[in-house]
Amino acid sequence: MPGPGSRWWPGATLYQVYVRSWQDSDGDGYGDLNGVIARLDHLEWLGVDGIWLSPTMPSPDDDWGYDVSDYRDVHPELGTLADLDRLIAEAGRRGLRVLLDLVPNHTSSAHPWFVEATGDPASPRREYYVWADPRPDGRPPNNWLAANGDSAWTLDKASGQYYLHNFLASQPDLNWWNPAVHQEFTDILRFWFDRGVAGFRIDVAHGLYKDAELRDDPPAPSSDLIGGRYGLAQVYSANRPESHAVFRDWRKIADSYPSPRLLLGETWVTLDAMAGFHSEDDELQLTFNFPFIFADFTAEGLAGVVGDTMAALPAGECPVWTSSNHDISRFPTRWAGGDERKARLALLILATLPGTLVLYYGDEIAMTDVTVPVELRRDPMVPGGRRGEGRDRARTPMPWDASPSGGFTSDGVQPWLPYGPHAERNVATQRDDADSTLNLCRALLALRHRAFGGRLVSYEQLPAPAGVWMYRSGDLTVAANFTGQPVPLPALAGDVLLRTEPGGVH
Numbered sequence: 001m002p003g004p005g006s007r008w009w010p011g012a013t014l015y016q017v018y019v020r021s022w023q024d025s026d027g028d029g030y031g032d033l034n035g036v037i038a039r040l041d042h043l044e045w046l047g048v049d050g051i052w053l054s055p056t057m058p059s060p061d062d063d064w065g066y067d068v069s070d071y072r073d074v075h076p077e078l079g080t081l082a083d084l085d086r087l088i089a090e091a092g093r094r095g096l097r098v099l100l101d102l103v104p105n106h107t108s109s110a111h112p113w114f115v116e117a118t119g120d121p122a123s124p125r126r127e128y129y130v131w132a133d134p135r136p137d138g139r140p141p142n143n144w145l146a147a148n149g150d151s152a153w154t155l156d157k158a159s160g161q162y163y164l165h166n167f168l169a170s171q172p173d174l175n176w177w178n179p180a181v182h183q184e185f186t187d188i189l190r191f192w193f194d195r196g197v198a199g200f201r202i203d204v205a206h207g208l209y210k211d212a213e214l215r216d217d218p219p220a221p222s223s224d225l226i227g228g229r230y231g232l233a234q235v236y237s238a239n240r241p242e243s244h245a246v247f248r249d250w251r252k253i254a255d256s257y258p259s260p261r262l263l264l265g266e267t268w269v270t271l272d273a274m275a276g277f278h279s280e281d282d283e284l285q286l287t288f289n290f291p292f293i294f295a296d297f298t299a300e301g302l303a304g305v306v307g308d309t310m311a312a313l314p315a316g317e318c319p320v321w322t323s324s325n326h327d328i329s330r331f332p333t334r335w336a337g338g339d340e341r342k343a344r345l346a347l348l349i350l351a352t353l354p355g356t357l358v359l360y361y362g363d364e365i366a367m368t369d370v371t372v373p374v375e376l377r378r379d380p381m382v383p384g385g386r387r388g389e390g391r392d393r394a395r396t397p398m399p400w401d402a403s404p405s406g407g408f409t410s411d412g413v414q415p416w417l418p419y420g421p422h423a424e425r426n427v428a429t430q431r432d433d434a435d436s437t438l439n440l441c442r443a444l445l446a447l448r449h450r451a452f453g454g455r456l457v458s459y460e461q462l463p464a465p466a467g468v469w470m471y472r473s474g475d476l477t478v479a480a481n482f483t484g485q486p487v488p489l490p491a492l493a494g495d496v497l498l499r500t501e502p503g504g505v506h
């Protein structure tokens with residue numbers, strides 16, 4: 001078993017690079033791996049410890065890489081395996097670890113397994129997926145719904161059976177009851193770990209197993225913000241207890257490396273269920289905290305969910321603090337309504353809570369959502385197809401500078417998603433301004449290194465006036481003032497390293 005010192009993630013900062021939108025190196029309007037390499041200096045300068053790359057494997061891109069057609073290669077539009085190896089080496093030289101995105105819940109319908117499964121129902125690959133006969137009246141086998149609100153079942157006309165897809169019809173769900181599927185992923189994990197990949201963000205970690213009897217999902221309680229899907233509680237179509245055994249096995253593999261590999265779950269579940277994925281420190285080391293992401297941006301709202309998180313997690317387990325990703329509105333918009341002072345307050349909080357911080361690209365400059373005109377939208381995961389609002393607003397190109405292309409690609413090249421307004425809010429402009437959000441973020445990451453030093457420190461909420469949230473995080477005392485007014489605070493011992501001001505931070 002690895003020693004405690006080999007847990008590098010408590011107090012560390014990870015940075016999610018949405019590869020297609022970060023840096024285009026070849027002028028095709030899409031970001032790519034060589035672009036990531038070209039911009040690694042930014043991350044070293046900022047002080048992050050590792051990166052999570054959004055999907056890098058070959059894919060028809062029906063769901064922008066979350067529909068994998070080959071788990072052992074790199075998407076040709078993003079680069080080659082050699083580019084990825086070089087990225088890992090270049091990142092390593094800068095002290096940055098590289099995590100990949102692993103999609104084990106489903107494949108692309110273009111994956112050879114599914115092609116075989118549909119082409120030959122007698123093939124052993126058939127049982128890699130979830131098949132069921134129609135109900136007597138021909139309807140899908142049960143009431144499960146896909147992420148776009150349609151039925152989660154599509155009829156395979158050739159065989160007369162339905163197959164399951166919790167996302168798009170071109171993302172058939174894998175059948176985790178089949179030990180062969182389990183074995184495939186064991187091999188895939190080792191393939192990447194052996195190449196030096198430091199870990200995985202695991203897509204839909206709570207979803208792998210489905211109810212063996214395919215029972216109908218019950219109606220979701222109206223209070224249920226997490227885990228509900230179009231009015232149904234995903235009790236049978238996901239969230240099954242059998243998934244825990246998969247993560248216990250993967251954890252053994254991760255821990256078998258001299259530098260233990262990290263398993264970070266996309267756990268879109270309640271706090272108690274999230275804590276369950278840590279189990280007795282023998283499943284996922286880190287889990288995304290969606291109740292925190294969706295908490296009200298108020299002293300009471302955040303203090304409540306943070307206290308509940310600390311109470312729910314087993315002792316010694318490391319929480320994750322994040323509030324933007326490629327599926328949701330960015331926090332400078334969702335929490336801060338575009339007010340940069342509030343976004344700075346959010347960064348202060350995210351960076352000073354004990355545990356692992358995961359920044360999304362652009363968080364460091366308080367990048368907001370971008371309104372994408374209907375004709376330019378690219379996200380299909382919306383009710384009604386390609387014209388819905390979708391998730392494109394949080395996936396637009398990184399604004400590196402004030403030039404027309406924002407430094408993302410060559411001027412004159414059409415980016416895959418439109419640029420937001422970036423004349424002022426861009427990396428270059430903010431680097432030159434000592435009081436910018438970018439420089440605040442950098443100072444916060446340096447503070448994390450000094451104050452947390454790779455340790456999981458303790459958390460304690462302190463008494464505070466209404467509208468102020470005060471807490472101790474190891475040796476740090478943090479006072480976050482949400483009132484928009486000056487508030488007198490009790491005298492504190494120690495140096496003031498950063499101060500919150502009415503509605504903001506400097």
Ligand code: NOJ
Nearest residue numbers: 063066167203204327381
């Ligand atoms: C969660 C991913 O973050 C999202 O982008 C994707 O559409 C679904 N899982 C399906 O893979």
